[in-house]
Amino acid sequence: MVLSHILYRSSGRLDQFKQDCEDILVSARRQNQEYRLSGFLHAEDGIFVQWLEGPAEALDFVAGKILADPRHRDIAILAKGEIAERQFPRWSMGFSTGESAPLFEYLAEQDINTHDKRAYASGIHRFLLERVA
Template sequence: MTLTHLLYRSSGRIEHFQGDCDAILAAARVRNAAMSLTGFLHAEDGIFVQWLEGPKPLLDQVVDDILADTRHRDITVFGRGPITKRQFPSWAMGYSNGHQAPLFDWLAERETNSHDLRGYADSLHQFLLLRAA
């Protein structure tokens, strides 16, 4: 079985952000458990950052759904491809928000440059891993 991952950031609908976040999280936990997908979602200030992982054919189905979901705008994919092992094996869908752990403060403290896409993606990945620990 080939494992693959997706790391993306998207803008949410500000006027519906908390409701959308709650709905996305609830649906993802049920769907991911049924499809052997794992991952972590962070939601803050109208921004979603998510890492998903699992068997490639199943993950590809979910990715297509995310890309078509009108609750997500300005989707930026930072990484997508094969992985050798799961990064979030215990989480059907882990979750944090800016009240629990401010992403933007974390990025600023590390002087993460958003123009360096590889470095920015690595920082996002590390942030999510720390939230899941």
């Protein structure tokens, strides 16, 4: 089985952000178990960043649903492709917020160039991995 991943950033609806987070988590955890996907979602200041991984065909299907979801706007795919092994094997969908772990502070402290797409994606990936360590 070929494993793939996608890492994206999107803007949420500010007036409904907290409720959207809760709703997304419930549906993502159920759906990800069904499709054998795993990953991690971080929500902060109206921004979502998510790493999603699993079988390529299932991942493409679910990513298509995310791209069409009105709770996500201005979606930017930061990284996508095959992976040798799962990064978040224990999580149907892990979750953190800026209250418990501020992503933007982490990026600044690590001196990550957010204008360099590869460095930005790598920094977000490390940040998410540290949430589950």
